Amino acid sequence: MEHIVIIGNGIAGVTAARHIRKLSDKKISIISAESKYFFSRTALMYVYMGHMKFEHTQPYENHFWKKNRIELVEGYVTKVDTEEKSIQIDGVSDLNYDKLIIATGSKPNKFGWPGQDLNGVQGLYSKQDLELLEENAPNNKVCKRAVIVGGGLIGIELAEMLRTRNIPVTFLVRETSFWNGVLPKGESEMINEHIREHHIDLRLGASLKEIKPGKDGKVKSIVVEETGEEIDCDLVGLTAGVSPNIDFLKNSGISLGRGVKVNRFLETNIEDIFAIGDCAEQHEAIGNRRPIEAVWYTGRMMGETLAQTICGNRMEYNPGHWFNSAKFLDIEYQTYGWVFSERRKEDTETHFHWRHPKEKICITIAFDKESEEVLGINTFGIRLRHGMFDRWLSEKRTIDFVMEHLTDANFDPEFYKGFESQIVSKYNSDFGKSIKLKKKNLKRIFQIA
Amino acid sequence: MSTYDKSMALTGEPPKSLSIGQKIATLLGLSGLGILLLAIFNVNFPNKSFWLTLSLSAMAIGIIWFSWDAYTNKLPGIKNDGVWFKSISSRGLWAWVAGLSLTGFYIVLYFYPEYLGLVSDGNNKGLIALFDPLSKLLNGNPASQWFVYGTLYTVAIIAFGIKFLWKYRHNRYERLRTLSVMFFQTGFAFIIPELMARLNGHKILDGGSLPYYDLKNIWPLNYYNFEGYRIKMFLSSGEIGFGLLIFGILSIFVITPILTYKYGKRWYCSWVCGCGGLAETAGDSFRQLSDKSTFAWKVERWVVHSVVVFVTLMTTAVIYSYLGNDTSKYWLTKSTFLIGVAILLTLVFGWVMIFKREQLQKDAQYGAIGYFVIIIALIGFHFFSGEGQVFLFKSETLRKSYSFLIGSIFSGVIGTGFYPIFGSRVWCRFGCPMAAILGFQQKLFSRFRITTNGGQCISCGNCSTYCEMGIDVRAYAQKGENIVRASCVGCGICSAVCPRGVLKLENGPLEGRIDSNQVLLGNDVDLMTLVNKK
Numbered sequence: 001m002e003h004i005v006i007i008g009n010g011i012a013g014v015t016a017a018r019h020i021r022k023l024s025d026k027k028i029s030i031i032s033a034e035s036k037y038f039f040s041r042t043a044l045m046y047v048y049m050g051h052m053k054f055e056h057t058q059p060y061e062n063h064f065w066k067k068n069r070i071e072l073v074e075g076y077v078t079k080v081d082t083e084e085k086s087i088q089i090d091g092v093s094d095l096n097y098d099k100l101i102i103a104t105g106s107k108p109n110k111f112g113w114p115g116q117d118l119n120g121v122q123g124l125y126s127k128q129d130l131e132l133l134e135e136n137a138p139n140n141k142v143c144k145r146a147v148i149v150g151g152g153l154i155g156i157e158l159a160e161m162l163r164t165r166n167i168p169v170t171f172l173v174r175e176t177s178f179w180n181g182v183l184p185k186g187e188s189e190m191i192n193e194h195i196r197e198h199h200i201d202l203r204l205g206a207s208l209k210e211i212k213p214g215k216d217g218k219v220k221s222i223v224v225e226e227t228g229e230e231i232d233c234d235l236v237g238l239t240a241g242v243s244p245n246i247d248f249l250k251n252s253g254i255s256l257g258r259g260v261k262v263n264r265f266l267e268t269n270i271e272d273i274f275a276i277g278d279c280a281e282q283h284e285a286i287g288n289r290r291p292i293e294a295v296w297y298t299g300r301m302m303g304e305t306l307a308q309t310i311c312g313n314r315m316e317y318n319p320g321h322w323f324n325s326a327k328f329l330d331i332e333y334q335t336y337g338w339v340f341s342e343r344r345k346e347d348t349e350t351h352f353h354w355r356h357p358k359e360k361i362c363i364t365i366a367f368d369k370e371s372e373e374v375l376g377i378n379t380f381g382i383r384l385r386h387g388m389f390d391r392w393l394s395e396k397r398t399i400d401f402v403m404e405h406l407t408d409a410n411f412d413p414e415f416y417k418g419f420e421s422q423i424v425s426k427y428n429s430d431f432g433k434s435i436k437l438k439k440k441n442l443k444r445i446f447q448i449a
Numbered sequence: 450m451s452t453y454d455k456s457m458a459l460t461g462e463p464p465k466s467l468s469i470g471q472k473i474a475t476l477l478g479l480s481g482l483g484i485l486l487l488a489i490f491n492v493n494f495p496n497k498s499f500w501l502t503l504s505l506s507a508m509a510i511g512i513i514w515f516s517w518d519a520y521t522n523k524l525p526g527i528k529n530d531g532v533w534f535k536s537i538s539s540r541g542l543w544a545w546v547a548g549l550s551l552t553g554f555y556i557v558l559y560f561y562p563e564y565l566g567l568v569s570d571g572n573n574k575g576l577i578a579l580f581d582p583l584s585k586l587l588n589g590n591p592a593s594q595w596f597v598y599g600t601l602y603t604v605a606i607i608a609f610g611i612k613f614l615w616k617y618r619h620n621r622y623e624r625l626r627t628l629s630v631m632f633f634q635t636g637f638a639f640i641i642p643e644l645m646a647r648l649n650g651h652k653i654l655d656g657g658s659l660p661y662y663d664l665k666n667i668w669p670l671n672y673y674n675f676e677g678y679r680i681k682m683f684l685s686s687g688e689i690g691f692g693l694l695i696f697g698i699l700s701i702f703v704i705t706p707i708l709t710y711k712y713g714k715r716w717y718c719s720w721v722c723g724c725g726g727l728a729e730t731a732g733d734s735f736r737q738l739s740d741k742s743t744f745a746w747k748v749e750r751w752v753v754h755s756v757v758v759f760v761t762l763m764t765t766a767v768i769y770s771y772l773g774n775d776t777s778k779y780w781l782t783k784s785t786f787l788i789g790v791a792i793l794l795t796l797v798f799g800w801v802m803i804f805k806r807e808q809l810q811k812d813a814q815y816g817a818i819g820y821f822v823i824i825i826a827l828i829g830f831h832f833f834s835g836e837g838q839v840f841l842f843k844s845e846t847l848r849k850s851y852s853f854l855i856g857s858i859f860s861g862v863i864g865t866g867f868y869p870i871f872g873s874r875v876w877c878r879f880g881c882p883m884a885a886i887l888g889f890q891q892k893l894f895s896r897f898r899i900t901t902n903g904g905q906c907i908s909c910g911n912c913s914t915y916c917e918m919g920i921d922v923r924a925y926a927q928k929g930e931n932i933v934r935a936s937c938v939g940c941g942i943c944s945a946v947c948p949r950g951v952l953k954l955e956n957g958p959l960e961g962r963i964d965s966n967q968v969l970l971g972n973d974v975d976l977m978t979l980v981n982k983k
Contacts (some may be wrong), residue, residue, distance in 0.1 A: 011908070043909035050464060050531035051946075056910045059923055061742060139462040164530040166463040197524060296907045325905050327948040330526030330619075334905070334950055383950035386903025411902055411953050413944050415621040446958055 003027045004310060005087065005097035007077050011296055012277025013103030014038045015303025016310075021068050023311040028069070029097075031089060033076035035127050037062060041105075042296055044130045045157045049164045054127075077104075080252045082270050099310055102249070102260055102268075102275040103303070106242035106294050109150075115211030120219035121236040124158050133161075136235045140167045143234040147171075147222050149208045150240030151178050153326050156191075158237045159200050160329050170201040170231055172208060172224065174240075184341050184364050186353045187380060191328050194360050198329050211236055242294055244279040257281050259292050264316040266306050274309075276302035286319065288338050295324060321393045322376075323386060331360050336389040337376025339366040349375060352399065352430060354423045356381075363423060367399040374402050382419065383411035388445065400435055403427050407440040464531030470518040478511020488576040489565060498582040505600070509608040516612035525619035527946055529915070537869065538734045544869035552866030559857040562594035587643035595661075599639055602727060606634045609730035616733075622941045622954070626719055630726035638663045638723045657685035662693060665721050667700040669760040670883035672856060676848070677771040706890060712956055713897025714887035715939020722883075724876060727865065728917065729940060732873025736917035736942065739872035745919055749879050749936065750813065756855055757882040758820045762827065763851045765790050766844035769831075783831070791828050794821065805893045855880060874917040878936055888935030896956040897939065898963070899932035901925060905951045912943035912952060926951050933963050 004020055006013040009032035017028050043057040065072055075089035086096045108123025110116045122132050137143035146162050148155050151173030159169045175181060178195065180188040195202045207225045214220030221232045244259035255261040255269040259281030266274050277299035282291045289298075301319055308315040325334045340349060350369045355362035361381035367374045373396050377389060388409040392402055402409075406420045424437045442448075467475070484494075484504035494500040520528060536543040557564050566575025573581055577592050580600060584592035610631040617623035642661050649658035660679040668674040674697050683694040708716045718725045728736075765787070772783045798821045806814065864876025877884050891897060899922070906929070912922035918936045922943045925932045932952075944952040 040908040040910060042907040043911070046909065046911060049529070050534040051527075051529040052910060052914050053533050056914045059908045059910065059927060141462075164464045297904055300904075323904065325907075325949040330524050332948065332950050383902070383953070386905055390903065411900075411950060413620060413622040413941060414954060415625055417621070442957055446961060448958055448960055 001025065001027050002098045003029065003096065004099050004101065005095055006030045006101040006103055007087070008032060008103035008105055008277070008279075009035070009038050009072070010041060010103060010105045010277060010299065011038075012105075012299035012303045013101060015300045016101055016103065016276060016306050017070050017303075018068070019304055019307030020310055021070060023307060026310075027071070029071040029073055029095065031073040031075060031077055031087075031095070033074070033090070036072055036074055037065070039127070041125070044124070044127065045161050048130060048133060048161045077248055080249060080254070080273075082253050082273065085272070098272065100273045101306065101310075102246075102254075102273065102279060103277045103299075104245045104248075104279045105299075106278040107245040108154075108238055109241045109243055110238060111240065113149075113208050113211060115213060115219065116238065118211055118213050118219045118236075119217055120234055121211055121238060123238045123242075124154055125242060133235075137162060137165070137167055139165055143167050145170065145231070145233040146235040146237060147231055147233045148237040148239055149222075150238065151175060152239060152241060153179075154242075155237070155239035156195065156328055158239055159195070160198070162235075162237075163198055163200065167235075168201070170203060170233070171195065172203050172206045172222075174205070174207040176205050178202070178204070180341055181343055182341055183378070184339065184351055184353065186355060187362055187364060187378060188341075190355065190360055190362055190380065191331070194329055194331055242278065244281065244292065246279055257291075264318075265309055265314060266302055266317055267309075274306055276306050286317075287322075289319070289322065297323070321390050323390070328380075331380050332383065333378065333380050334382075334384050335376065335378045336384065336386065337366070337374065337393050339364055339376040339378045352427055354419075354426045356419065356422075361419065365399060365402065372398040372400065374399050377402075385409050385411040385445070399427075400433065403433075403435045404438050405444070407437060408445050410440070465534040468518055471515050474511045474514035474518060476511075477514065478508050481505065481507030481509075481511060485576060485579070488579045491566070491575050494579060497579050501579050501583060504579075505604055509604055512608035513611050516615055520615045520618075528616050529946065532734075532737060538737070540738065540870060544735075548867050548869040551868065552862055555857075555861040555866045558594055558598055559861060565594050565597065567594050584643075587640070588646040590646070596643075602723070603634050603639045605731045606723075606726050607631055609733065610726075613730050613733055617945065620941075620945050623945060626941065627729065629720045630722075630729060633665055633721045634723050634726050637665045653687065654689055655685070655687035657687060657690060658682055659686050659690055659693065662697075663723070664693075664696070666723065667705065667717075667883060668697065669701070669757070669764065669886065670722070670724070670881060672760050672764065672851060672882070675764060676767055680771070701886075705887065709887050709890045710895050713895050713937070713939050713954075714884065714891045715897065715937075715954070717887060718877065718884060718938035719940045724860065724864070724881065725874075725938060728868075728873040728877060732865075732868050732917070735868045735873045737872070737914050738870065739874065739878070739917055739919035741913055741916070741919050741921050743921075746921075747812075749919070751816065752879045753881070753885045753888075754816060754820070756859075756880055757885045758824065759851060759855065760882045761794075762824065763844075763847040765828075766842070766847050770844035787828050787831055791825060794824060801893065808893055855882075872917055872919070874919075874938070877938060878918050884936070884938070888937075891937070892933060892935040894959075896959060896962075897933075898955065898957065899937065899943065900953045900955055900957075901929055901931055902949075902951045902953065904929055905949045907949055909948060911946040911948065915942050915946050917942070922952070931963055 004026050006017055006029065009030045013030055017030055020026060020028055037058050038060060039054070039057040040059060043052060046052045047054050047057065073089065073092060073095070075092040077087050077089050079088040080100070081087065085098070086094050087100070088094055106125060108125050115121065120136050122136060123129055124133065137146060145168045147170045148158050149172045151171065155171065159171050162169050177185065177188040178191045192202060192204070203224070205226060209223040209225040211219055212221045212223065219233065219236050221230050222236055223230050246256060246260055249256060249260065253270060254273060259279050260268055260275035261283060262268055262275050262280045263283060266276055266280060268275055278292070278294040280292070280302065285291045298319065302317055305315055305317045321337055323336045325332070327333065348369045349366050351364055351366055353362065353364045359381065363382060364378045365374060366376045374392060377384065403424050406423060407418060410418055410420065420437050424435055427433065428435055481504045484500055488494065533539045537547060538544070566573050566577040568574055572578065573591055577594060577597055580592035580597045583600065584590060584596045610627050613627045614624055642663055645659055645662065648654055650656055660682045673679065680694065683690040705717070719729055769783055769786060772781060772786055773779060774782050776782055798817065801817065809817070859880040860876045864880060867875060906923070906926040908923055908927045910923050912926060916922050917940060918938060920932070920934050920937060922932055939954055941954050944954055
């Protein structure tokens with residue numbers, strides 16, 4: 001029986017395993033040094049905040065793996081021997097594979113800052129990082145202040161986590177406004193306000209120069225590059241992005257760039273070895289996507305695709321319209337299609353932006369200046385129906401059409417106040433149009449005749 | 450996670466520590482409770498109205514002040530910080546203390562009301578006497594243990610309801626729903642029946658007396674609604690009494706199916722029902738304790754449907770027992786009644802087996818067939834065995850055992866007493882026959898579903914954790930599948946706690962209600978067709 005070995009039990013590896021099991025009777029082994037059972041990495045923050053216990057982050061009950069004949073191996077892979085088709089695992093005997101899937105995910109970036117390996121300096125990615133955080137910052141007596149370096153999604157989550165324990169947080173963001181490499185100005189500024197509303201000491205245009213140790217070899221303070229200011233702290237959270245976790249593959253003969261190089265079939269340069277999820281790097285980016293996509297959904301999609309290939313139906317990774325979501329403290333964010341920040345957008349991309357006069361709610365729609373075709377949408381504090389927007393993007397709808405039918409795409413809970421009429425009237429006045437908003441229509445939403 | 454200890458300090462740290470204000474509020478609330486305890490131990494308060502008002506207000510204000518202090522300085526949003534660190538909400542010491550005290554209270558209430566001061570022939574004493582003035586004000590009579598219970602129940606729903614309104618101040622669905630249960634408890638369960646009691650003996654009731662009737666408490670939750678003494682009282686109370694009896698029958702056979710078809714069982718379970726009302730307000734801190742295992746789900750399905758069978762048998766036997774045999778006296782006789790029941794059950798059973806069989810799991814089909822055969826056989830038994838009894842047992846035995854096992858022990862002692870241990874909806878999930886009937890319809894014939902938003906789920910597990918009915922919501926959401934479950938009471942919390950906007954409770958067409966459009970999981974169409982091939 002063919003033996004499929006998967007290194008890494010994150011969403012990519014586990015999805016691949018589940019779908020291979022659905023399609024075949026192959027022997028499947030998943031190796032992980034992080035945890036025996038699959039858990040949702042994105043939920044680690046809720047464990048620290050006390051919303052959930054760690055076991056709640058595990059999507060499948062423990063008996064699931066045995067029932068589906070998926071072997072779980074606990075250990076750290078130290079070497080892949082592509083000639084012998086075997087892998088060495090720390091503390092466990094070697095394992096032979098017929099096909100190998102590398103799904104080892106990411107590790108937090110460290111940019112060679114002085115003091116970056118001191119006690120009290122950490123990233124937030126793995127289960128072990130969470131355990132370390134409980135040691136470094138159990139409360140505001142042990143951790144009198146924390147400094148977070150890097151203004152991305154993990155940084156703001158770490159800030160939210162620490163604030164639940166009343167730990168004062170200084171948040172260093174290199175950019176002039178939070179996440180403005182991704183978000184357009186209006187949205188980014190609204191999030192700045194919201195971060196400050198949560199009593200987080202947000203420092204924009206501030207980067208880390210060095211981390212200074214105290215007598216005990218623990219972090220004592222950090223120095224800000226731009227101002228030279230020294231800030232005392234007991235924890236430094238390094239959240240300046242992640243990069244593929246592939247150090248163990250050096251000298252294995254597998255072609256590496258920043259990640260494991262793969263083609264559209266998720267195949268590496270060596271036969272029978274594949275890479276999926278955060279650690280995979282496409283030779284060429286697909287559409288507007290990045291060559292390395294460290295996103296939950298793409299990991300899942302790659303796992304689904306690769307399972308087909310492994311089970312005899314060779315298939316390209318062909319993701320549909322881009323979508324993503326996040327939550328900035330209390331503000332939910334969703335995006336469908338592409339809305340680029342001022343820094344990255346092309347001249348033909350026009351933005352329509354509306355923001356609620358009082359509440360932290362806003363929306364940005366990107367469309368092509370000439371054809372008026374909608375390119376993408378960002379919403380903050382408004383939920384959108386994925387199916388509706390996906391369909392509109394496929395049908396290449398114009399901004400006028402989307403405005404007219406905006407209510408159909410709303411996915412907020414029932415009885416929520418809709419802001420569609422304000423949005424449309426702002427659109428009309430911004431662009432000199434006279435669009436009339438249509439009422440919500442179940443037949444259109446559910447596509448029934 | 451073993452090398453460190455999370456909570457060495459006894460006082461606790463944020464987010465589980467209490468502010469000064471919350472400590473005083475707790476003290477205030479406990480002092481209100483203290484007055485009731487003193488009354489139980491027969492401390493004779495001189496001015497009962499004063500001390501009762503003091504006690505009830507101290508408890509209510511304590512709760513409201515505590516919640517205000519908890520949420521006032523926070524921005525609107527999800528307020529679950531520290532839920533699993535706090536002793537009371539994570540099965541810690543305080544949870545057991547609270548659970549055992551509540552359980553003790555229920556045992557005394559149901560089985561030893563004399564310890565609360567109930568005196569059947571004479572003046573009440575103790576706790577019940579303390580409530581006499583309020584009872585006389587409302588219905589003109591001295592209090593009973595049920596009056597005491599009803600008052601405390603209503604105060605709890607109002608005070609904890611206000612807490613809930615603040616906690617979810619950003620969520621209009623939650624606010625409206627909570628205002629609704631607060632209204633139905635206060636008006637329909639508490640004030641209206643008490644005032645109705647004043648009409649007893651009045652000429653608009655033809656001098657008759659109405660039974661205590663909470664109009665929204667529908668059979669079979671209200672399992673005693675069609676007992677002989679109540680039917681007599683309804684029928685002796687003129688047109689109003691007759692109208693109420695008809696309303697009771699229409700409630701379950703006409704009104705309920707229509708509303709459940711349109712909105713799902715939530716219209717009742719989390720907007721109207723008193724049991725649900727308490728669970729959603731006072732029980733809100735315990736919703737995360739429900740068991741999400743597939744094993745618990747299996748137990749749930751067998752137990753709750755067995756209760757439905759039990760209540761059907763019991764009610765049939767009770768009605769049977771007071772009907773006559775002579776068609777010339779009254780059209781409804783023992784035989785016509787039993788034939789009617791058999792026809793109704795056969796219609797329901799036949800409809801499900803012919804049109805909806807593919808929606809039932811194998812064990813559910815076996816269960817349905819088994820129970821159907823048993824009931825029909827027992828009904829048939831009447832026609833072969835001659836007179837006296839139906840279903841092998843005396844109707845009185847059935848009634849008493851149901852009332853003891855289900856009505857008291859299950860719904861009260863376990864269902865509410867063990868909130869802090871098993872979670873807030875144990876009764877609704879495992880025991881309530883009303884919920885089971887509504888759920889049966891919700892699963893098979895209703896426009897309600899929880900829509901999963903395409904591929905946005907990140908499997909974080911907040912939805913499953915905070916589902917009070919123990920539904921593993923995430924299991925559906927991460928597959929991009931809609932959630933259509935018999936047990937879902939539509940509280941909307943899964944949707945509220947979802948950090949990615951994945952879940953929406955909504956009513957829509959029956960077509961395509963369960964299967965979702967899995968293309969949205971993100972891949973191209975061809976792949977998803979393959980993935981979905983079973």
